Amino acid sequence: QKEVEQDPGPLSVPEGAIVSLNCTYSNSAFQYFMWYRQYSRKGPELLMYTYSSGNKEDGRFTAQVDKSSKYISLFIRDSQPSDSATYLCAITPVYTGNQFYFGTGTSLTVIP
């Protein structure tokens, strides 16, 4: 079983739609949860990170963590064509140095 599983997509939505991106993880030892955005042929860019269950909001982006279900989500409100990218979730138990686990990414296209 993989440490983290991500809905593969791809997703195609009209501009202005609400987008939901999701991942599940297997080990309750994981404490930090991250979302990265990766444009084509670029390195991943850290969007948000959180360590607690509940919601964390940053502009049009909301990261949601449900530790009881081992489920993490990223919501994008009022999606824009510039949001078209691949989104990666990542998890880590911290203090380990090398235990970062990444989802395989969800490709999102926002159609103008």
Place this chain on the structure above:
Amino acid sequence: SQTIHQWPATLVQPVGSPLSLECTVEGTSNPNLYWYRQAAGRGLQLLFYSVGIGQISSEVPQNLSASRPQDRQFILSSKKLLLSDSGFYLCAWSVPPRGETQYFGPGTRLLVL
């Protein structure tokens, strides 16, 4: 603020040739450093990580090696490239000891022909 550089951005090399990819981090001291490979349509594969100068851990046996000659410099090398070494190589750093997030460089696209 912290910045991470990688070069070259793109590289086309023949099979059997050597490889040297360089990564440097600015604006932080004693970071944890990482090399990943990202194959098309696949996830990130951790290749090497380092917690200090000269300290390298290999995550997968392969045709590559890594070195950390200076605190904020990380180098990925190969003596003889294989076709299967083609991919997108990413350098990343995190702040010890918690290391709760990683920050990535712009990547190097390697094509071995």
